[in-house]
Amino acid sequence: MKIKDFKLECYFGLYEFTAPYLLTQSDCESMRTEELLAMEPGAQEGYLKQWLGYTETWGDPDLRRAIAGLYQSMSAENVLVFHGAQEAIFGYMNVMLDPGDHMIAMYPNYQSAYEVANSVPGCELSKWYVRDDGEKWVVDFDELESLIRPNTKLLAVNSPNNPTGYTFTNAEIEKLCEICRRHDIYLFSDEVYKGLEMDGEKRDWMADHYDKCVSLGVMSKAYGLAGLRVGWLVSRDTALLDKVVKFKHYMSICCSAPSEYLSKVALKHGDALLKRNTDLIRENIKIADKFFEKYDYLFEKKPISCGPVAFHKLLIDMPVKEFCQMAVDKKGVLLLPADIYDMDGQYFRMGYGRKGVPEALEKFEEFLIENGFTR
Known part of the structure; x- marks a missing residue:
């Protein structure tokens, strides 16, 4: 590759x-670490007793349940835990994209969200630009629809967007999912900043709105716990997650037991x-x-x-x-x-x-x- x-x-x-x-x-x-553990009674003792063997490839069951609890319609079986968000993106894109596929990526975006497409021979990439209207950053849904082709397989978005800060409203999330549904396109939604809303509107996770959507979350960004290196994919499409986990076997295999423990503590106080x-x-x-x-x-x-x-x-x-x-x-x-x-x-x-x-x-x-x- x-x-x-x-x-x-x-x-x-x-x-x-x-x-x-x-x-x-x-x-x-x-x-x-001591500050985080102090948030939960008994957590420090539990952390010191943490077994340092291999963990489950899908992720700690209690952690998966805690992550599922962030969503409206998910259970632990809809959650796959990774060694950070980067591994999740890389694994998903490699499983999803084949020669002859066309992918659309919101742009600018985290580079790995579209660079894997560039590395697959015969896979084509189009960029859906976040644009400066002279006052703020905006997107054009008509422009998005104009980019869709018969072989378009995947749309990758990032909201809140890094680096522009542009964020879909809940109405726009519905619209985005409806476009993907109408054209039968998979949706990869990078939502690593979800929970940091300052405009009074709490955003939904996109995976709660569309069966072919995968939502990406992580402990690094909104929670400020980048050193844990814990991320996740959540989707109703468990057959797709079954394919991605087999790719994970060639990457980390499993996550760090201490990191998963600390992530469980953090999500209790999310x-x-x-x-x-x-x-x-x-x-x-x-x-x-x-x-x-x-x-x-x-x-x-x-x-x-x-x-x-x-x-x-x-x-x-x-x-x-x-x-x-x-x-x-x-x-x-x-x-x-x-x-x-x-x-x-x-x-x-x-x-x-x-x-x-x-x-x-x-x-x-x-x-x-x-x-x-x-x-």
Whole structure:
């Protein structure tokens, strides 16, 4: 199998653990193991007694039941647990796509959601773009329908979207599922930021609306527990999950027993973790909004209604890639330029989910002042 380099991970490999001011991270604030265990009486003792043998390939039964409980119409048999979301995406796409298939991917998107299609000989890919209307990011469902062909097998979406922050409403989720149902298309729905709604509308999981939909979830993003490396696929199509689990036999085989234990503890207190991170995002947005109001001649701020990321626009006549490189080289402030997503335009990703955002914004402002970008 030949597959292109994962541009985002290559970029982060250079800077994520060396740049002191991370202003582009897409996950939420994490915590220490002891903090998580303290949320559940008796959890610390249970964790220390955790057996360190192999776990079930499908995932710990209690964990699968806990994940199923997040959905309206699922049981444990509808859940397949993975070693993170990346493994889930890679396994599903390899099982699903064959030569001669056509796939549509919401774009921009997490690279593995569409790159596997590019690696399958004779498999064709079309991009359904999230577009800038001058004020916010939007999608066009008529454009989506125009991309559908007789051999279209799969549509991959990501909502809340990384990097734009665009999020389908529940009415749009219904519309999306109806389009897929009418054309008999499988739907892969990356919903790793679900639960971080800030606009008053709690989104449904798409798999609850359509039998041929697979929903992707993970402990890393909305819950802020990336170190656990636990993700999942949920679908009513258990025959498809049976095929995917056989591909998993060639990857991790099973997940980490301590990680599954900690994930069970976290999901017992999932609402508290989501509220903690949503509140943090709200506070960071307030601080960042003041920053962008002050420098509205440098940046065009894009609003977000859900999730921890936004895709803002640089207004000056300097390539955004060069601007971001200058920020990390001169001040240690890490931003993510649009070319990482192979996108045109002066956009850069900013993350709102971590406690270090206020300090990073201060350093970003110092960078602007010290390098002559301010009036």
